Amino acid sequence: MNTNVIQIHKNECIHCQVDSALSFRPLVEYLKGRLKTEKSVKSEFYRFLLQKIEKDDVLLGNISAEDLSQYKDTLELIFTILTPLMDNENDLFWALSTPIPDKIFFSTNAFYKFFKDHDPKNKVTKDNEPVEKKQLKFIYNAILSRFYNFTPLLKNEIIYAHINPETKLTQYYNIQTDTKFVDILHKGDLPELNFEELGRYFQNDTELEYLVKHLPLSNFLFEGFTIISITDVTLQHAIDGIRDALVDHNYQTEAYKHVIHALKTLSGNGKVEFGLMPFLTVNNKLVFDNQEFSQSMLINSAKASNLEEEVFYSLVEKYKENPRAIFVSSINDDQISKDPFLRVLKEAGVCSYSVLPIYYNNQLAGVLEVYSEEEVVVDDKLLSRLRPAMPLIGQLFQYSIEEFDAKMDEVLMDKFTALQPSVQWKFNEAVWHFLRNNGSQKLKEIETITFKHMYPLFGAIDIRNSTTERNKALKDDMEVQLNSLIDTLKAIRKHVSLELTDKLLFNCKDWIKRIGDFASSNEENKLNEFLEMEVYPFLSIIKGNYPVTAEFVDRYFEVIVPQTGAAFANRRQLEVSMQLINTEVSQYLERSQANLQASYPCYFAKFRTDGVEYDIYIGQEIAPDKPFDLLYLKNIRLWQLTSMVDIARLSKGLISEMPRSLETTQLIFIHSNAIDISFRNDERRFDVEGAYNIRYEVVKKRIDKVLIKGTDERLTQPHKIAMVYFNPEEAKEYMEYIKYMQVQGYLNDDLEELELDELQGVSGLKALRVGVKYLESKTGTKDDVARKLKPKEVKSIEKEIAKVLQR
Template sequence: MEVLKMRPGLFKEEAQIDTRISFAPFVRFLKEKAQNDNDARARFYQKMIERFESNPEVLLPLEMEDLDRYKEYLDIVTAAVFPIMTDSDKDVYGIGVPYRFSIFYYSTLFKHLFTETGKDGLAVVPNGLSMDKINKDRRGWLYKQILQRFYGYEINYDNSIIHNVISHETGLRRYFKLQLDARFMDIKVKGELPQLDEDMACNHSSIDDMAALLPLSLFSLEGFVIWTVQDVTRDEMMNHIKNLVLKVRDENEAKSYQHLNEGLQAMLENKDIAVHVMPFLKVKNKYVLESKFASSSVILGMQGNEKQQQQLYQQLVKFLENNKDPLVINSLDDVSLTLYPFLKFLPHKGVKSFVLLGIEYENELLGMVEIASPEVNGLPFQKVAKIEYLLPLVTLMLRKSVDIQTAKINNVIKQQFTALQPSVEWKFVDAAWQYLHNPEKGKKDIENITFREVYPLYGAIDVRNSTVERSMALQEDLREQLQLIQQCLERMEKELDLPLLEELAFKNNTLMNNISQSLIAEEESQVNEFLDYEIAPTFRHLYDSYPSLQPMLANYFDTVNKTEGHVFHHRRRYEESLARINTEINEMLEKERDAIQNSFPCYFEKYRTDGVEYNIYIGQSIAQNKKFDLLYLRNLQLWQLTSMAGIARLTHQLMHELEVPLQTTQLILIHSNPIDISFRLDERRFDVEGAYNIRYEIIKKRIDKVHVRDTGERLTQPGKIALVFNYAREAEEYRKYIHFLQNKNILLPEIEMLELEELQGISGLKAMRVSINMEYK
């Protein structure tokens, strides 16, 4: 059997390490198995050992050219290593020289797959892999063996290679996983083995660093390695389609569907079978035909007759909406064409058997899968079933197309009808210009609006105990109304002989006594039902029926809110106080926003909670014609701290004018690293991109009610500014601003350094807290 080798000199680093063929590791392995196994195989292993040891020279290192002399021993190895059921024409395996692309024993299918057609030797480079990738994988595999054997470190390094080849039988791409088994390979050290602890191994985990610590020239290899190859086309196709779904965008949507169709065709293992997936899109609740998908459709693909294409499309949609089961036609004939007129052009395309699957999600038709064969009965169930497990991914792909279509429409609406801040409007205008003047604009949506490497600033002004204050106001309103009802019912019972009034009085007293200090939703619901469905209709009837009760009931109706039918003035006072605070804060921030734009353009967005929160983004990508420098960021950070102190003084002074004296707390999140932001069409605002940046968003959402560690005390307190940070260097920068503002008497002298409690998925947060001089003028 000829030896399969790579072209000489292709892998120059092979010369760095001595490697020889040897049967000795294999014989040692047999001896270990013979000692551990008590069944008939142990005797079989012993016989093989005796055969090798009868010829001592066979246990010495061998050269490649010596193998012909020891073919008998090689046959023993192959018979022992590869199971008796292994088929050379159907299974892919081989035996090779350690750390060499030299295969001296291999199955027929191995050679068929891994040699170039019409040439001797292995294919130079597997499709889709670079020489650097192959070299890295080989060295990684060898260092894994070295670290495990000499240092006892278990390295989680996947050294398998996915090799894709074109099948000679089907003409379609297949995927194979290649793995190397080193059990029959010895690694020997030349000289003294370097000392290497676990920390060094971890800190030098890259292949290049490891080569510096443990040069390959320090080792030699003896034995052989087993090459095994597994067909992983199904798994790779699943991953391939998953990646298509995850990465599909409007700009690559048509190409993604083409790759999806090719992948499904590969799973059917027949290049003559056509597979086509097509999304059905809706506008104003009506299905519309998008030409970029229809042109390659088996049913709809035609040239020059759009009207007829539209007719076929509407017939097709109507059929799929009314028929949930797959349409299977084993032999296309006149009867089929009469029953299903939308198939009228299939005979002209050479289609003789056909399968049509409608794809639905939550009772909504998303699209279809067409499968066509030029052979009668060319689509048996067993073949079509090969792609059934991929249909959930196909469904997800179709849903993404619906999302893309919706986003495109929303984007136009965004451009035409939504006002943008001047600091970022230029980029939207530029993108719209490029889109409108692109000759391919009918095929490509406007680009995604992204600003990269911007610095975020986040601040939150929250109304202290707003939930408690709202609950107290609600309780006071309910108590007042129930007390008023009690007074009315007591007088009615004296004038009217109606036992129902006594029962209403009992319920009223029970509810009044049951209102707890912290009103729960169930209690509130019970009281509201009593007021709306029992008291209100009864009092209206009595008002109309008994003139003597009208003055009393008129006073009741005047007291309750005419829209809601409830006492509302405690809540009104609370809501008006809250609204006054938010209005004052918003007006101040609006003025400040205009002022800070003068130094450097930045994006400033704010939104209401019980108080006001804001995000600011600043960086070079936002400025169109101005060079960014970190001094503008520092200027903005100082402004943020100063403005928070100003807002705190404003709300403190305002408190004496409010009907409900509400207080505010001030919170700043320090984040020194730049992030990327993109415009989200669904929420009409910018949001962060990337897994690392999302952590910043998570922290923002979880720190508003964080406590100081081991104290139970809320971090945010009235009259103070709390600054949350991750790293000491971030705090140091803000310390400078704090000292400056303390020197100006805006802030009081003391700084509290605090450790914060662990939050869900977040640990290690720290905070500074500084008091505000409320008397500063």
């Protein structure tokens, strides 16, 4: 034990903070209290120490730290009672100090050596507060806790950092101060404190200003001694460092370096290095060529040795199937023959190499590498030191995986568009190639996504006469607006005599006659120009100069508010009706196409026009791992026809809910030949490739208004499904479907085979048209679901349909 006095603070004024007296009287009072209750053999120790202290009266009064060296025997007895008997004073960091820690007068040899060997400048704190301020907080902490039962301002602990000269690693120590044997005396009555007000000072970190003013230290006396203990918290500090990396949300290179440094601190061995390898995947396949997570010795060694990617990937995939801890204390030729991947590590200068699997939520998230240029054995002692960090590393790997996936999605959304699962796998590959090669400046443009030999299906659900309905709604609304304006101008004329008012009235009446003949948007623009350039400035000036007219003018402007005004009521009703149809049809298609994906993946693109149009592409390249057969094409064609019946029934059922009644037409374009499609990055959509394929696009965009040959009748009609085709064989297949659906009660027995007028650049078009059988008639009674057929007829049709689907 050591009785040399250690001056903790050399230049700071500590005694000026508060009066204090070094005394053992609080310990004496404590021992007397314990003797009243202690019945074991410990009481003899307490009694003996109590007699020894009371024998020397000077210990009960105010004694200097320097004078205590002559009472070493008594101090050693105090040490024996206040510390566990099994503790060795050469290993225990323990000491006694003045009531306000300033001078250490008794310490273990280990404590004394610690203070002599460690520079206080290495103290690690979260702020740069002066020592005097920290000591003042310590004093008030003790006072508030003792007299007011108030939560401490700060913990009575200080963290010191020290670089071990042997391992070159940083070690951390927690220095704690125990005030159990410090009595705090106060002169007179204790002042009352407003803790609500004090709380506001705490929020601003100015609580000392309040306390110094309301709780002056001149009225207090600290008497007794403090116990100082030092604990090695290196392991906990390292774990906290890893946790901080997670909290800071920095999961890239800097966080990985920080975690690796913390792991080295945990290991306590400066010769040990660590590598981190999160398992990042693209389409469920591992990828490693990523610059942000290149903290793996194995990956870097493999790259340096130009190891083929396939070999490396197969190695890791094999490990992923059977994850386990691998320990190689010294890489030799025998082990290289068993595990060839060790060769690249040896070439990189690695002598020992170990792998520990890291899990997150019971799922393998990556591996932790432990390696060294020297022979190192990863034993139970090292593993036990690393074990607390494993869950945190698992969390870090999970964040890395999520960060990587988010970046993949970000590029997908930026370079492409919202993608369907059926084709996203190919976009994932393209994005990964872009990210991998972009880091080495090899590729600046992302590759084009192409699917070859795809079978197209096109369908259109159009709102009948939508342009006519829109023009009618516009004319009705403009009439309301002009009549309201006429009423406003007449009201103004009663209060203001201006010839310009009569001219505007004349113009308004003239426009009411002209709106019935609106034939183009140009005339609508002229009306809007008249209102904005002539009418509205006039109304604004009149309202400003003649307050009596404000009521009339404001009432007119309320009429033309798009969201609520009467001059937009018809257009709002039309918009609500159109949205109702489009929303219900879109939701139906979304639900229905999900079932299609279950049979065979296909690309399904839906577009909003005045109605809803959709493209479907199906073929082998959509799902390379699943064999394609024409059976799936026939199945989706039958679905298309069935869905058109459902949509026609759905839209008819919505009429009673529409503020403006609208009807729909249903159109299918039949195209048997396969085409190629590619994703246009600039337009964020798929389009056809090649001159022949482009003809398909041209036809499908023009057939919606095609006429029946020799007539003025549009092919598309409400309550009917129209199917346009070129090849008679295509019609034959669909006629089998129609016959089947007539028997099932979906379609009427009114099939028409029609020839169509030539379109610009397109001739030879033909069509099938058939009526939809609705579930309920206009009178509300059920229609006959099917024409009664003889059993032989039914059986014959079913056989024909089966042959078509199997062919």
